[in-house]
Amino acid sequence: MKEFSKIPGIGESIFAVMSRMAVENNAINLSQGFPDFSLDTALIELVHKYMLAGNNQYAPMPGVLPLREAICDKISALYGSSYSPAEEVTITAGATQALYTVISTFIRPGDEVIIFEPAYDSYVPSVIANGGIPVPVILRYPDFAIPWDEVKDKITANTRMIIINSPHNPTGVVYSEEDYNQLAALVNGKNIVVMSDEVYEHLVFDELKHTSLLSFKEKIPNSVTVFSFGKVFHATGWKVGYIIANSMLTTEIRKIHQFTVFAVNTPVQFAYAEYLKNQEHYLSLNSFFENKRNQFNNLLSPSKYHLIPSKGTYFQLLDYSALSNLPDYTFSEILTKKFKVATIPLSAFYSTPPEQTLIRICFAKTENTIINGAQKLLTASEEFSLST
């Protein structure tokens, strides 16, 4: 159907491909990013409560007010910035819809969008579907630092947006305040929207602190920040997220939002509004996931995988160059089909993948899954070592 496709070069998402392969092969699924443990039953009970109380019809287009208020309170407490619930918060059907809506709002045919690669897989197709031109800037292995000089060189009169993601999926890098200062200097005085994807804001390890674009509202006035409750409350299937932007930008974003989803699941929004009031519900996540990262890394330390330290998110990169020089898709396929553990080949996160031997695993898993998944990766490491 090439004649009708707006994104002809794009196939099925790697997350769908690998999760299906995991199921078909009865493999432990460390590929797609979602927890395999249940969420807090108190949160489920809250949804139930609001459903029984009759909150089952359309929510207001920007989201229910108590949730927008709770979000602004949280932002003010964590990042010291004040935002208006009425004019600067929009509740979305997850971060993926938020990202698409923001891109669709601001990107016109021919507009250039700077995207740091490896990048979450929805950015590039969303830009192309809206007639924009993705301009990749490669984050280089092993530290995946942002090469700000290259970013500067890639900014043109057509640059309309820069997308930044921290903590970063898939590398686990947490970008610093200095990175945001560099960004601020580059966009100063230009008509460039900065969109920051912060869905992993509460998954930051080793005493590091999350720097949010929300703290840069003066330095970067055209800023849009995207969040997801799916990652924060272990509920990826509920698909609720939000967008924070100043009122001028929000007005434009809501014009598109109202004609894509109009409004988002009502009882879940009320439940989140109440659940957010207890800071422990999200401030405990750093140590919760840090322990899981440490457990996974300890189990794999006797292997020949080189583990790239993850400072945030619930992902971990493994370099398998000491085991094989097979392309990462092939290596992931063998891991899934033969060794029964599914991972994500890093090539999936690039427009033009560099030559490298990296796979991503997700450690948002029960202790049992981590032990079993690590065991299968260890078996693969031993067998590959014997055959080389």
Ligand code: PMP
């Ligand atoms: N951005 C990043 C970096 C992600 O890893 C994900 C996956 N959760 C999303 C956005 C999408 O989030 P959601 O599931 O809320 O659509």
Ligand code: GLN
């Ligand atoms: N964010 C998740 C990941 O990176 C997957 C989201 C999805 O499946 N679309 O694995």
